[in-house]
Amino acid sequence: MRFTWFNLMPWPYLPDDFREKNRSVWVDIDSNLFDPAKGHQVYNNYLDLLEYAGKLGFDGIGVNEHHQNAYGLMPSPNLIAASLARRTDDVALVVLGASIALYNPPLRVAEEFAMLDCISGGRLVAGFPVGTSMDTNYCYGTIPGLTRERYKEAHELIKRAWASREPFAFNGRYTKLRYVNPWPRPIQQPHPPIHIPGGGSLETFDFCIDNTYSYSYLSFGGYIRGQALMQGYWDRVAERNAPDDSPYRAGFAQTICVGETDAEAEQLYAQHVSYFYNRCLHVYPGFADAPGYRTIKTIQKGILSQYAPQTMFQQLPWKELVDNGSVIAGSPETVTHRMEDLIKKLRVGNIFCLMQIGDMPQDKCMHSTRLFAEKVMPRLRHLFPEYADDQRFWCKPLNQRAVPGALPQEWNQESPVGVER
Amino acid sequence: MELKTVQTERIPVRYYEGGAGRPLVFLHGAGGLDMDLGFLDSLARQFHVYAPLVPGYGDSEECGELRDMLDFTLHTWDVVERLGLKDPILAGHSMGGMIAGEMAAIAPNDVSRLALIAPAGLWMDEHPIPDIFAMLPYQLPPYLFYDAEAGAKLMSAGTDMTDPKFLQAFLVQNARQLGAAGKILFPIPERGLSSRLYRIKAKTMLIWGEGDKLIPPVYAQAFQRAIAGAQLVMIPEAGHVAPFEKPAEVIGAIARLQ
Numbered sequence: 001m002r003f004t005w006f007n008l009m010p011w012p013y014l015p016d017d018f019r020e021k022n023r024s025v026w027v028d029i030d031s032n033l034f035d036p037a038k039g040h041q042v043y044n045n046y047l048d049l050l051e052y053a054g055k056l057g058f059d060g061i062g063v064n065e066h067h068q069n070a071y072g073l074m075p076s077p078n079l080i081a082a083s084l085a086r087r088t089d090d091v092a093l094v095v096l097g098a099s100i101a102l103y104n105p106p107l108r109v110a111e112e113f114a115m116l117d118c119i120s121g122g123r124l125v126a127g128f129p130v131g132t133s134m135d136t137n138y139c140y141g142t143i144p145g146l147t148r149e150r151y152k153e154a155h156e157l158i159k160r161a162w163a164s165r166e167p168f169a170f171n172g173r174y175t176k177l178r179y180v181n182p183w184p185r186p187i188q189q190p191h192p193p194i195h196i197p198g199g200g201s202l203e204t205f206d207f208c209i210d211n212t213y214s215y216s217y218l219s220f221g222g223y224i225r226g227q228a229l230m231q232g233y234w235d236r237v238a239e240r241n242a243p244d245d246s247p248y249r250a251g252f253a254q255t256i257c258v259g260e261t262d263a264e265a266e267q268l269y270a271q272h273v274s275y276f277y278n279r280c281l282h283v284y285p286g287f288a289d290a291p292g293y294r295t296i297k298t299i300q301k302g303i304l305s306q307y308a309p310q311t312m313f314q315q316l317p318w319k320e321l322v323d324n325g326s327v328i329a330g331s332p333e334t335v336t337h338r339m340e341d342l343i344k345k346l347r348v349g350n351i352f353c354l355m356q357i358g359d360m361p362q363d364k365c366m367h368s369t370r371l372f373a374e375k376v377m378p379r380l381r382h383l384f385p386e387y388a389d390d391q392r393f394w395c396k397p398l399n400q401r402a403v404p405g406a407l408p409q410e411w412n413q414e415s416p417v418g419v420e421r
Numbered sequence: 422m423e424l425k426t427v428q429t430e431r432i433p434v435r436y437y438e439g440g441a442g443r444p445l446v447f448l449h450g451a452g453g454l455d456m457d458l459g460f461l462d463s464l465a466r467q468f469h470v471y472a473p474l475v476p477g478y479g480d481s482e483e484c485g486e487l488r489d490m491l492d493f494t495l496h497t498w499d500v501v502e503r504l505g506l507k508d509p510i511l512a513g514h515s516m517g518g519m520i521a522g523e524m525a526a527i528a529p530n531d532v533s534r535l536a537l538i539a540p541a542g543l544w545m546d547e548h549p550i551p552d553i554f555a556m557l558p559y560q561l562p563p564y565l566f567y568d569a570e571a572g573a574k575l576m577s578a579g580t581d582m583t584d585p586k587f588l589q590a591f592l593v594q595n596a597r598q599l600g601a602a603g604k605i606l607f608p609i610p611e612r613g614l615s616s617r618l619y620r621i622k623a624k625t626m627l628i629w630g631e632g633d634k635l636i637p638p639v640y641a642q643a644f645q646r647a648i649a650g651a652q653l654v655m656i657p658e659a660g661h662v663a664p665f666e667k668p669a670e671v672i673g674a675i676a677r678l679q
Contacts, residue, residue, distance in 0.1 A: 134678040138555065141608045146488060286555040292600025299592050
């Protein structure tokens, strides 16, 4: 099993009446609600938490990309990953990911990921999301009906750029480059492991299966609701005759809160979970799915967006969120059992643990994170022993890595040249 | 009107045909032709009407090869060609008006009569056109209809938005139709037409509902300034869907092109 501690970086200062006074947390959210000076503190707090998790035995620490979004303050996940690369040591940097269709030219992603891989000594796990409709279409203006074609082309360019050892010309429809020749290249060969966050489109299932990428379902709906979608993925893995059904072909994001007891978990975390589910997920349904963004095949399959109106407008109480699996919460014992249930039912080897939730303060987040790392994670490690050696979907760091800040003594004119000091 | 199919180089195209008289090609707006069938029937009393569907609309096949404005413009010229028409009256509503305007600008010697009914295609920062791609169905009527309440009733007639089957069918249709329209209308319904309008040589009739809240009449004046000799007919008590709300007045204005 691989556990990644994931931080969405939510803005923790949305007012109590946010839902009543605002139509959406995303796209056209009131700019006045963002306070840059507080932002300074928020970013640094969140970076500290990611670094903290990196020291507790999580396999990875994770970031992702959102735009104009108060629950995801990372328009550039690569900036955050770059900060983490220097302040962490042996933990994987999981960037889930950079929306490759949004970069012009998309070669930028190949370059930045290569930089991250080099700086971190091969610790990058790369993500290539199509991006949500909110990000891709409404915030970044990509034409919905052309988004997937653009994505495909960007992917082809990046893969070729990483694989090629000489400059080549790329004559795409959306990107034309005479000399593709990125410097630097990634450490990991032929390329860093690639995870594809998806929301249930068949094309993305097939894309992952055909390229040996890991499919990640990053939902907030929890594992019980996520089961149908993941089953759809595994059915597809079988249908397309993939060589194996390794659980590492899949990942799942789960909101998790651990306390000493079930009661403590509710007492400590309920208000922050409520903040997240009832304020941060207040997305105007008109931004959920631009027409043309999803393919007809996917809509006909009946896999509708998690942002569909029916889930958006009710206040969700703690008990319901816990019962329906949106949140896995409780004592280490309770959480272990439910996690095991999740892992087996969804058959997922990669877990993205959402543990910084809404406006949760640092000390509570650390408490929950430590309990998970010390009392839950070790009890789940043994699952899927037959795939314990499957390294295809994880990073392969260099054995000898640079130590950040390891400068020699200042230059001293008195010392003879070339003599060790 | 009869629903038929004509094959272009790329794709079978569905079109309505009916009536007799001078040939007239009518290009529909982003909402499709469903609401315009009555209007087309009336129009067919004076003209030989051809109303092709943009690929992806109605029961027609989508066409992945249509990606940008030039593709749409040339595709529609292909349809005219395959229908065997020479210099038909070219009429278009909203998105269809944008396409018709482009066709007349790109081939000015092939279009002598042009009717643009509340066409899209221009953008003024001080008069932003509302974003139909971010609207839920129930939010549309005030932007489309002069009488929003009657429009809402009409649009929701026989529909139950809570029925998952209906919702799925609605989403599929929306994805096909607005997905196609989005290629020239998303996120801003402007693709450089303003720099080409000067090329139009056709006798041009601009037809606009006085109460158009989607593409407000200030755009009518902009089109009129940009197309030499264009005449403007404002239609009282009509919104953006003037052909539906005031078919007789719209047809009367088109007839002035004869």
